[in-house]
Amino acid sequence: MYPxxxxxxxQGWPAISMLPVDRLKQATxxxxxxxxxxxxxxxxGPNEGHLPMRKNIAKWLTEFYETSHPIDADRVCTxxxxxQNLACVLQVFTDPxxxxxxxxxxxxxxxxxxxxxxxxxxxxxRGIPEDEDGLDVAALELALEAFExxxxxxxxxxxxxxxxxxxxxxxxxxxxxxxxxxxGKTMPRARREELVRVARRFDALVVADDVYDFLSWGxxxxxxxxxxxxxxxxxxxxxxxxxxxxxxxxxxxxxxxLIGPGCRVGWAEGTPSFIHGxxxxxxxxxxGAPSQLMSTFVNEMLEDNFLPEYVSxxxxxxxxxxHLLLASAIKAHLGPFGVTFSPDPETxxxxxxxxxxxxLPDTLTSTQVCxxxxxxxxxxxxxxxxxxxxxxxxxxxxxxxxxxxxxxxxDEGRLVEGVERLGLVIQDILGNxxxx
Ligand SMILES: Cc1ncc(COP(=O)(O)O)c(C=O)c1O
Numbered sequence: 001m002y003p004x005x006x007x008x009x010x011q012g013w014p015a016i017s018m019l020p021v022d023r024l025k026q027a028t029x030x031x032x033x034x035x036x037x038x039x040x041x042x043x044x045g046p047n048e049g050h051l052p053m054r055k056n057i058a059k060w061l062t063e064f065y066e067t068s069h070p071i072d073a074d075r076v077c078t079x080x081x082x083x084q085n086l087a088c089v090l091q092v093f094t095d096p097x098x099x100x101x102x103x104x105x106x107x108x109x110x111x112x113x114x115x116x117x118x119x120x121x122x123x124x125x126r127g128i129p130e131d132e133d134g135l136d137v138a139a140l141e142l143a144l145e146a147f148e149x150x151x152x153x154x155x156x157x158x159x160x161x162x163x164x165x166x167x168x169x170x171x172x173x174x175x176x177x178x179x180x181x182x183x184g185k186t187m188p189r190a191r192r193e194e195l196v197r198v199a200r201r202f203d204a205l206v207v208a209d210d211v212y213d214f215l216s217w218g219x220x221x222x223x224x225x226x227x228x229x230x231x232x233x234x235x236x237x238x239x240x241x242x243x244x245x246x247x248x249x250x251x252x253x254x255x256x257x258l259i260g261p262g263c264r265v266g267w268a269e270g271t272p273s274f275i276h277g278x279x280x281x282x283x284x285x286x287x288g289a290p291s292q293l294m295s296t297f298v299n300e301m302l303e304d305n306f307l308p309e310y311v312s313x314x315x316x317x318x319x320x321x322x323h324l325l326l327a328s329a330i331k332a333h334l335g336p337f338g339v340t341f342s343p344d345p346e347t348x349x350x351x352x353x354x355x356x357x358x359x360l361p362d363t364l365t366s367t368q369v370c371x372x373x374x375x376x377x378x379x380x381x382x383x384x385x386x387x388x389x390x391x392x393x394x395x396x397x398x399x400x401x402x403x404x405x406x407x408x409x410x411d412e413g414r415l416v417e418g419v420e421r422l423g424l425v426i427q428d429i430l431g432n433x434x435x436x
Contacts, residue, residue: 027300041296049078049289056302080290096120097157107387127389171204179353182404
């Protein structure tokens with residue numbers, strides 16, 4: 001019988017039951033009851049964003065990453081979330097005439113493609129595969145070398161005005177270093193250092209979506225205190241520090257996975273010159289940083305340390321429990337068909353984020369499974385090809401056997417039921433194969 005209720009294991013949103021709505025209500029009321037706060041929140045704000053929130057974010061980042069140098073507020077600006085900020089970064093720091101290519105970890109966060117295309121990089125996106133340690137930096141370096149050998153000269157065409165607050169990078173590298181979307185992979189420290197060196201060598205800007213970093217939990221093998229430095233932390237100190245005042249890494253942070261994506265608030269961290277340049281984007285100069293009012297609400301949740309404690313004590317336990325639950329359901333119901341997955345909370349050194357990345361047996365394709373799931377079981381799944389880089393992708397063959405499952409959206413009973421339904425779909429397809 002066709003199940004009346006749809007289960008969605010694709011959607012990468014926080015569950016409605018997880019949203020900290022009561023605390024947000026208090027924060028909103030407190031901010032709107034204090035004229036010194038609401039007058040700031042409701043008027044045009046500074047280009048870099050609401051200073052009290054920037055200071056509190058800088059403090060949280062310094063403590064969480066245990067950085068060798070304190071992070072000052074001038075390294076941080078407010079954004080409208082990671083997606084909005086990617087568009088601003090490309091506006092200020094790339095020029096389709098001067099920036100040659102966009103290199104993306106593959107599989108990659110698929111909703112970023114349009115932003116690169118909108119910035120003038122249609123047909124100039126290239127996928128670089130992952131290995132066990134995330135983005136394969138050696139493959140990236142080889143691809144960059146080959147590309148530069150074939151295209152040594154930068155075109156004379158310039159689309160953007162020269163601005164003292166910005167620079168135009170020759171390449172952009174996009175990745176999600178911790179708990180990547182969709183693969184859940186995390187780059188170890190040595191790999192991160194290699195990436196920063198490659199970026200410096202090729203005058204590339206690395207845009208690191210660090211949106212899952214706080215959602216990190218220990219596993220049977222790892223300890224919970226295994227926080228890795230971000231690429232932006234490495235760029236700050238590696239081999240004597242950045243090559244110029246802009247550096248080569250931008251950390252893109254977001255409250256979407258921590259409070260709720262409708263907040264549309266995030267932050268960016270880079271060198272003070274980079275952050276100043278970013279906040280001089282035309283659309284920011286006219287009106288001030290995005291999400292100014294919402295920033296005053298979020299800041300109320302930072303002032304008394306509610307948010308860092310809520311994330312580390314509550315959200316992380318919730319994520320760990322959901323991850324374990326989904327993983328054990330996969331082992332029980334899909335393991336017998338030869339399905340494997342990562343990260344496995346029992347064998348990975350580090351786990352976190354929102355997703356489990358499934359490998360189907362060779363007899364199945366993800367398209368077949370996703371179509372069968374929707375048609376016969378009212379079940380929505382993330383098909384591997386969704387995360388292939390348009391045009392020049394390097395891992396497309398492998399992605400035909402992959403599925404992304406999110407463990408943060410559906411409530412717990414439905415996570416297990418979703419996997420049971422997926423087991424029925426696979427059984428059905430394999431049964432039809434046998435009877436062919
Ligand atoms: C890697 C990555 N970057 C960016 C986003 C979107 O972030 P925001 O809501 O802050 O725009 C997501 C959301 O799923 C994501 O997974």
